[in-house]
Amino acid sequence: xxxxxxxxxxxxxxxxxxxxxxxxxxxxxxxAGGVSAAQTFVSGRDGAIDAAKAAAGGFxxxxxxxxxxxxxxxxxxxxxxxxxxxxxxxxxxxxWEDAFPVVMSQAAILFDLEKRGALTVCRSVAQLRxxxxxxxxxxxxxxxxxxxxxxxxxxLEVLYKAGLRSLGPVWSRxxxxxxxxxxxxxxxxxxxxxxxxxxxxxxxxCDALGIMVDLSHLNEAGFWDxxxxxxxxxxxxxxxxxxxxxxxxxxxxxxxxxxxxxDGMVGLNFAVAFLRNDGRMLSDVPLxxxxxxxxxxxDQLGEDRVGFGSDYDGAVVxxxxxxxxxxxxxxxxxxKHGYDDALMAKLCHGNWLRVLEKTWGE
Numbered sequence: 001x002x003x004x005x006x007x008x009x010x011x012x013x014x015x016x017x018x019x020x021x022x023x024x025x026x027x028x029x030x031x032a033g034g035v036s037a038a039q040t041f042v043s044g045r046d047g048a049i050d051a052a053k054a055a056a057g058g059f060x061x062x063x064x065x066x067x068x069x070x071x072x073x074x075x076x077x078x079x080x081x082x083x084x085x086x087x088x089x090x091x092x093x094x095x096w097e098d099a100f101p102v103v104m105s106q107a108a109i110l111f112d113l114e115k116r117g118a119l120t121v122c123r124s125v126a127q128l129r130x131x132x133x134x135x136x137x138x139x140x141x142x143x144x145x146x147x148x149x150x151x152x153x154x155x156l157e158v159l160y161k162a163g164l165r166s167l168g169p170v171w172s173r174x175x176x177x178x179x180x181x182x183x184x185x186x187x188x189x190x191x192x193x194x195x196x197x198x199x200x201x202x203x204x205x206c207d208a209l210g211i212m213v214d215l216s217h218l219n220e221a222g223f224w225d226x227x228x229x230x231x232x233x234x235x236x237x238x239x240x241x242x243x244x245x246x247x248x249x250x251x252x253x254x255x256x257x258x259x260x261x262x263d264g265m266v267g268l269n270f271a272v273a274f275l276r277n278d279g280r281m282l283s284d285v286p287l288x289x290x291x292x293x294x295x296x297x298x299d300q301l302g303e304d305r306v307g308f309g310s311d312y313d314g315a316v317v318x319x320x321x322x323x324x325x326x327x328x329x330x331x332x333x334x335x336k337h338g339y340d341d342a343l344m345a346k347l348c349h350g351n352w353l354r355v356l357e358k359t360w361g362e
Contacts, residue, residue: 006060006132006349015331016341017132018324019349020062021237021267021309022142022216025049026106027067028313034105038112048312048323051118054137057327060349061119061131061138063166063237065314066106068099068147070173078316081183081273081281088183091173099147100155107162110141121163125357132349142214142237145171151198153205160209165360166237167206168214169199169222177202178222185279187248189255194221195229203230210360215239216249216269216309223255232359233264238309240274241296247279256300265355266297267309270317285318287333294334294347303343307351 006017028047029037041050049059070091080086114121119137122128131138141163143149149156149167156164170180177199179192195203203226206213215223215236227234236259242250251259251266259266268290273281275289297306310317312324320329334344356362 006129006345015058015328016345016348016350017058017060018062018308018327019060019128019132019138019352020312020324021307021352022063022065022144022269022314023049023310023312024065024067024314025312026064026109027069029109030102030106031069035109035112038109038116038118041113042116042118048310048317051137053323053325056325057323058331059137059324059327061122061140062310063140063142064110064119065142065144066103066110067144067171067314068094068102070094077183078281081185081279083280084278086183086185087187090180090182093174094147096147096150099145103143103148103159107141107159110139114139123163123165125353125360125362128353128356140165142166142168144168144214144217145173146175146177146202149177149202151176153202156202156205156209156211160211164211166212166214167202168217168237169195169202171217178225179219180217180222181219181248183273184248185273186246188242188246189220189223189248189250189252191219191248192221194219194223195225200225200229207232212356212359219248220252220255224258227258227262232262233355234259234262235265235355235359236309237267238269238271238311239266240269240293241300244293244296245274245277245279247274249274253300256297260301260305263305263355263358265305265307265351266301267307267352268293268297269315270308270310270312270321271315272318273316275318281316283316283319283322287318287320287330290318290330291333291337303346304351304354307347307349
């Protein structure tokens, strides 16, 4: 498979390259040994994304998330989320002193992958376009949960210089900047208070620097605080439609209307609990269910404001898409569903490039 300017050739056919709004590869490599495990991304690893799987699936890159894990029992969490309803308690907040070393360690993995030639950390849309056309993976340095950002925002400035271009103020747990949503079904995202004063300053400084503010995981009050105070498009990198799956992590039609009005963007999350009508963490999800979410998002946002935000290496995903090598199955389903070539290119990567140009000020 060869990349041809935003498309990948498979035999005599070409398909649009997928640029994706969220993955957790860095967390998995961090847990596997850190920088010493980075070579497995090149040589092959037991996970959703590596160099070979990306080439096979036409995966051109995306937002590589840096995330500080909470000490939670994942097996218990996933088992609870297979039930008809659930409400998992929010993990405790993490102090800056504990978060910062973890963020530095995961960022070091990202830059080690760049040194190995596995990817390019892109700081502009021009660089993204060039990298997508080169056959090398294009990566955006993203942080999910701002625990490693201090109240004075000094670390934000340093991380921006290092290449940070996207930031989520919260994961599900609270930070000094705001509050996230729990893993709760059924539920609305209208849970708790919004951004703190520190959070409002963080949003304003991100706008000034050209760091995209990610709304995925923010509760609804925090969402509306960003909408009121940010001058940039509203973007949720990996979220789905609450009208189809009434999970606290999903976006209501009212929120989608605000994203559309701001000329923003939503990346479809492949995590099955946010796709299924019943909110259960079970992987037997047909691709048609993903298309239901895509159709709803396109209907609410317009075809220029929808893309993918897979959550690969961080979530249970549909059986047909367990790794990025399976992405041709999704493209085939989209074509069969009636999406034409122009819409396919927008959904697969074009819309991310569009919204980043507006967000980064290019």
